[in-house]
Amino acid sequence: MFSDLKPHLVELRKRLGLSILSIFVMFVFAFIFHNQILTWVTQPLNDALTEVGLMIESKDKGTWHVDIPDSNVTTSTAQEVPKSAAQLSLEASHSADKLQNTLSLASKTSIEQDNTVLGMLLKEAAIAAKETAKSTQELSQALQDLNLSKKITSTTDNTFGGMITTHQVGGAFFVALKVSFFAAILAALPFILYQFWLFISPGLYNNEKKMVIPFVIGGSVMFFIGVMFAYYVVTPFGFQFLITFGSFLYTPLINIEDYVGFFTKIMMGFGVAFELPVFAYFLALLGLITDRTMIDFFKYAVIIIFVSAALLTPPDILTQLLMAAPLILLYGASILIVRAVNPEVKEDDEEESNK
Numbered sequence: 001m002f003s004d005l006k007p008h009l010v011e012l013r014k015r016l017g018l019s020i021l022s023i024f025v026m027f028v029f030a031f032i033f034h035n036q037i038l039t040w041v042t043q044p045l046n047d048a049l050t051e052v053g054l055m056i057e058s059k060d061k062g063t064w065h066v067d068i069p070d071s072n073v074t075t076s077t078a079q080e081v082p083k084s085a086a087q088l089s090l091e092a093s094h095s096a097d098k099l100q101n102t103l104s105l106a107s108k109t110s111i112e113q114d115n116t117v118l119g120m121l122l123k124e125a126a127i128a129a130k131e132t133a134k135s136t137q138e139l140s141q142a143l144q145d146l147n148l149s150k151k152i153t154s155t156t157d158n159t160f161g162g163m164i165t166t167h168q169v170g171g172a173f174f175v176a177l178k179v180s181f182f183a184a185i186l187a188a189l190p191f192i193l194y195q196f197w198l199f200i201s202p203g204l205y206n207n208e209k210k211m212v213i214p215f216v217i218g219g220s221v222m223f224f225i226g227v228m229f230a231y232y233v234v235t236p237f238g239f240q241f242l243i244t245f246g247s248f249l250y251t252p253l254i255n256i257e258d259y260v261g262f263f264t265k266i267m268m269g270f271g272v273a274f275e276l277p278v279f280a281y282f283l284a285l286l287g288l289i290t291d292r293t294m295i296d297f298f299k300y301a302v303i304i305i306f307v308s309a310a311l312l313t314p315p316d317i318l319t320q321l322l323m324a325a326p327l328i329l330l331y332g333a334s335i336l337i338v339r340a341v342n343p344e345v346k347e348d349d350e351e352e353s354n355k
Helices: 002-032 034-061 085-112 116-158 171-203 212-244 256-273 276-285 291-296 298-312 317-341 347-354
Strands: 064-068 071-075 163-165 253-255
Touching (some): 212 256, 291 298
Antiparallel strands (some): 064 071
């Protein structure tokens, strides 16, 4: 028995060796561009941090907090806010201008009435009032600048400070290795699928061997569609929800090592999940399943899909549905594919064909 399996094991070792070699070659090229790949990987997280930061900042701007001695009162109406020093200084400036105009008019009137000495005194008082008004305006501007500076500092201190960090000495290096390996798998996937097909092709008929191109191309395309769906649809919603939850109380410091592992798990999970129509087509081609088999298994498949979605996605119902809903649709499409490739033959039709 072992002698019968030995040629197949040798062939399997050859195909696995070539697949691993292709991943290694792609890994070398991917590591050269690991900075660009890492930027692409962390883009959904950076976008989520930015969106949550804007949400928190807009919420902070919508409420005025006024500190009152011996009490904690929060108000949102301008009438209850006391006048600031800048406002009082501005009112003093207006009063000084009014005094200057009054003294100038009094000085002019006194001079016209030959009260020269009184007119000179009033004139000097008007000049002093003018200088006072100028100084008061400068003070008002300085106080406004000071208040603006304090406001900016306070806003900076209270804004969302989430960031991506690393807790290891060689964290950046190991992250570069991880993202390069992930990119290498994606790049080598068509070749890996081709090696898989070459391993099973000796057991197929000649007409079935012709399906190598649809299998390789279809498998690669569906895997990339799953990855892109997870990247552009699932992760933006999932990351924003998870970061928003509790971000008003805590500042998230995302560990890049944990994030990369989490990200690759989601991408690979969606990529493999979207291979469902390809695997269904392949199994139908071998005669292992029919459309009736898949229809009868549908109720169990829904449970398996939701459990898998819960394990492969962030722990929230939104991203779980975003994965489960496409998989259910793909399962329905797989039923149609299997029906076209290997439909169930009814007993009456089978008896007629035997006759």
